[in-house]
Amino acid sequence: MPWSWRKLLAIHPLVRNHFWHSLGNGQNTFAWHDTWATCCPIIDIVTHRMIKEAGFESHSKVVEIIENGSWRLPSFWDNRILNTNVPLLQEHMMDSIKWCTDAGVLHDFSVSLAWEDLRVREPLVDWYHILSCPLCSTQPDSHTHLFFDCPFSSRVWDEVNKIAGLSLYGGSWADVLHDLKKIARKNFVHSVVSKLILAGAVYNIWQERNNRLFNQSKRSEDKLIQIIVSTTRLKLMTLRFKNNSRTEAALSHWKLPSSLLIPT
Template sequence: MQTTVFDLVDDQNMWRWSSAWFDLYPVVINLPPSTLDQNRGENLVWKDSQSNNTHFSSGWVWNNIRRCDQEVPWVDLVWFAQCIPRHSFHLWLVIKNKLKTQDRMGIWDMGSATNLNLMCCPLCRYNKDSRDHLIFECPFAMQVWNKVKDIAYMDSVDASWASIMAWFEQRASSKSSKTIVSKLVVAAAAYFVWQERNNRLFSQNHQPSSKIADIVLQTVRFKLMTFRARRRSKNPFQLERWKMQMKTMDIDTG
């Protein structure tokens, strides 16, 4: 890794690759000879897909070689500066409908030893679970949602996933304090309902919906405590409902 370009060029400006390089990268034999300027030092340059020479950085290379699709409308709902990363990753799976729910597993070939028709939602024991069922149409999940949605400023939003996504369509990109809290609560509620679902499926550790709702609110409360506050705000964020010591605060959205 310490070898420079100068070390690889002989007096006739021809490449002198080691035999190991020829074995690993036979394409180097087709590289044209290099002309060195003895008065200039070496620097690392990245040539992009349009053959433009740019300063090398790992971020630039990643953005240049990765597949770039059109930005999705829900990106700000999942990824934002104040998010809880594990909750955001889980919410991304929820939006993509990639959770291993029973309705999706039912289309897999599991073999005759597994009767997927007998599976039912571990939370309500009724029908198979699915993304829309767990978030939050299941009676258990709906109880969690109904307890946390008011404090998330989403009291008018029902327990259907379609309604939640429709509510965020015009709000997800907002950096207001209330919108940030709403996004944190939705992601946390989805995360802990899924966690309780797995606990009931794979262990005997069952918790009531009121306890799951309390965990959601406590997790978001702890996150709010880490935020910086701007005290002289024209639109202070009321925190009495979060049982925090400061009566008013406006989240510094960075």
């Protein structure tokens, strides 16, 4: 069995009750094993023999146990099932899977919601505030300080922006994302360089933080700047660009061959 499946099966009891099947036509939701009503999963209440004797299969779908707005279930089955309101199926609507929070609210699935419900919570330790940023040791460690206020990171941002002829560093995530939104869907060489520089700077600053914290290894600001710039240039070498004056200027700036230009 693949490693990924073993891991999924290992956490199945933990996440089982969080996956809620929102019924449409009931054709894609398993009647006994999926959670689609408060009495579910029904397999926790009935046995496989009871299912078989009632004329159903272990893989029967919800649509098969409802007829004309009523249950097609034996009258002697547990009242927790029989007293559940019969769902109103909608023939032309597909079933969907939602994430049911610990508070019982249904949402479209997201990793952040799952993390909030599943993570282990421990009391805040009284020494949390003394953990300083590994890059400068001057302030408590935080995302805002690490990427924008830290002197080490600030110099990295300033230098790579200067080398690339950009102005991405704005002092906050909101400033960076505001500038990036303007060019996110564009494929001009300037927008491509901006996205590569941003990704490279964030990745390498975060990696440097973790290396210092967990591996006790350090790289200088100049080394990080060199890595970000060289990685950006190598990535640009794999792309092709429309031939215009701005592109030619960019290729010259990055010392890239004219063969990257798409012939007109």
